[in-house]
Amino acid sequence: MSKDLSELRKQIDEINMQMLELINERGRIAQEIGKVKISQGVNRYDPVRERAMLNKITEDYEGPYEVSTIQHIFKEIFKAALELQEDDHRKALLVSRKKQPQDTIVNVKGEEVGNGRPHFVFGPCAVESYEQVAEVAKAVKAKGLKLLRGGAFKPRTSPYDFQGLGIEGLKILKQVADEFDLATISEIVTPNDIEKAVEYIDVIQIGARNMQNFELLKAAGQVNKPVLLKRGLAATIDEFINAAEYIMAQGNGQIILCERGIRTYEKATRNTLDISAVPILKQETHLPVFVDVTHSTGRRDLLLPTAKAALAIGADGVMAEVHPDPAVALSDAAQQMDLNQFDAFYAEIEKILQLQRA
Ligand code: PEP
Ligand code: MN
Numbered sequence: 440m441s442k443d444l445s446e447l448r449k450q451i452d453e454i455n456m457q458m459l460e461l462i463n464e465r466g467r468i469a470q471e472i473g474k475v476k477i478s479q480g481v482n483r484y485d486p487v488r489e490r491a492m493l494n495k496i497t498e499d500y501e502g503p504y505e506v507s508t509i510q511h512i513f514k515e516i517f518k519a520a521l522e523l524q525e526d527d528h529r530k531a532l533l534v535s536r537k538k539q540p541q542d543t544i545v546n547v548k549g550e551e552v553g554n555g556r557p558h559f560v561f562g563p564c565a566v567e568s569y570e571q572v573a574e575v576a577k578a579v580k581a582k583g584l585k586l587l588r589g590g591a592f593k594p595r596t597s598p599y600d601f602q603g604l605g606i607e608g609l610k611i612l613k614q615v616a617d618e619f620d621l622a623t624i625s626e627i628v629t630p631n632d633i634e635k636a637v638e639y640i641d642v643i644q645i646g647a648r649n650m651q652n653f654e655l656l657k658a659a660g661q662v663n664k665p666v667l668l669k670r671g672l673a674a675t676i677d678e679f680i681n682a683a684e685y686i687m688a689q690g691n692g693q694i695i696l697c698e699r700g701i702r703t704y705e706k707a708t709r710n711t712l713d714i715s716a717v718p719i720l721k722q723e724t725h726l727p728v729f730v731d732v733t734h735s736t737g738r739r740d741l742l743l744p745t746a747k748a749a750l751a752i753g754a755d756g757v758m759a760e761v762h763p764d765p766a767v768a769l770s771d772a773a774q775q776m777d778l779n780q781f782d783a784f785y786a787e788i789e790k791i792l793q794l795q796r797a
Contacts, residue, residue: 466523473524483524489517533687539725545665545693547641548622550585552695553727558756562588564771566608574763576619578778582785587621592628594648601769609639630658637664647672647699650682660689667695672702676719696720696728700735709737712745717752727755737774743784750791
C-alpha cells in the first residue's frame with residue numbers, strides 16, 4: 440500500500456512540475472500579447488476574450504471538478520497573467536519607499552521638515568482674535584520655533600458649535616505670522632477655498648474628517664503648497680497612505696503625514712494614539728510623519744509623555760495646541776496648554792533635543 444502511495448505522489452509531483460512549466464509558458468506568451476497590445480494602444484484587460492476562453496474551456500467539460508471550480512482556477516491564472524503584464528513601477532505607489540528610497544524633505548519657509556531633526560507645530564485650536572493668536576505666536580517665537588497653527592475653518596461635531604472665523608481667521612493668522620516671521624498651517628475643508636487660502640497660509644492642513652474627501656485631496660494636489668494630511672478617525676494605515684497618494688498623483692509631493700489617534704473602544708483618552716503607525720509609515724513611505732498629541736489624547740496630562748514617545752519612535756515632528764486662556768477657548772478647551780504649561784512642556788522637550796544632539 441505505502442509503495443502505491445509513494446508512486447502516486449511521484450506522479451502528482453511530476454504533474455505539478457508540468458503544470459508549472461505550462462503556467463510559465465502561458466505567462467510568457469501573455470507578456471508578448473501585452474507588448475503587442477501596448478503598441479496598438481489596446482487595453483490589456485479584455486473581459487470579452489476572457490469570457491470566450493472560459494466558455495471554450497468548459498463547454499464540453501465533464502469533470503471530475505465542478506465547472507465553477509475550473510472557471511475559478513482559470514480566472515486566477517488569467518488574473519496572474521494580467522498582473523505580469525503590468526510593470527513594477529505602476530504597481531508601486533508614488534508615496535512608497537519602493538518608488539523613492541530617500542526621505543522627502545518638505546520645505547516650509549526654510550524649515551526643512553523631514554531632515555532628521557524634529558519640528559514642532561504649536562498654536563491654538565481655532566483662531567479667535569488677533570490678540571489671542573499673537574500671544575501664542577510670541578511664545579512660539581521665544582522658543583526659536585517657526586511653525587504656527589490655528590484653525591479658521593473648524594469641522595465641528597455639532598453644527599451649533601463655533602465654526603471658525605473663515606477667511607477672516609486666515610488673515611489674522613497671516614498678519615501675526617508676518618509680524619513674528621513664522622510659517623502658518625491651517626485646515627481647509629472645501630476644494631473651493633484652496634486657491635484663496637494659499638495666499639494666506641504656508642501649509643494646507645487636511646483634517647481627520649476629510650482624509651477621504653477625494654475631491655479635496657485632488658484639489659490640494661494641484662497647488663504648489665505643502666500639505667499636512669491627518670489620519671482619518673477610523674482609517675487604516677493603508678487608507679491613510681492611499682489618501683496621500685491622491686495628493687501626490689496630482690503632482691504635489693510636498694506632503695507631511697500626521698498620526699492623530701484613531702477611534703477605539705478605549706474611553707480613557709479622546710482617541711487612541713497609534714504610535715506604531717509612525718515607524719510603519721516611515722518604512723512604507725518616504726514622507727515625513729508628525730504626531731498630534733492634542734487630538735490623539737484629548738488630555739493635557741498626556742501631552743508630554745506622548746510627545747516623548749513620538750520623538751523616541753522617530754517622528755519628524757510633534758503638533759500640540761496652545762491657547763492663552765484655554766478655559767475660555769471656543770473649541771477644545773479641555774486639552775489646550777496655557778502659556779505656562781507650554782513653557783514647562785517645551786523645557787522638557789528641549790532636554791530630549793539636547794540629548795539627541797549630544
Ligand atoms: C485640528 O488639528 O484642528 C483638528 C481638527 O484635528 P483633527 O482633524 O485631527 O481632528
Ligand atoms: Mn483642536
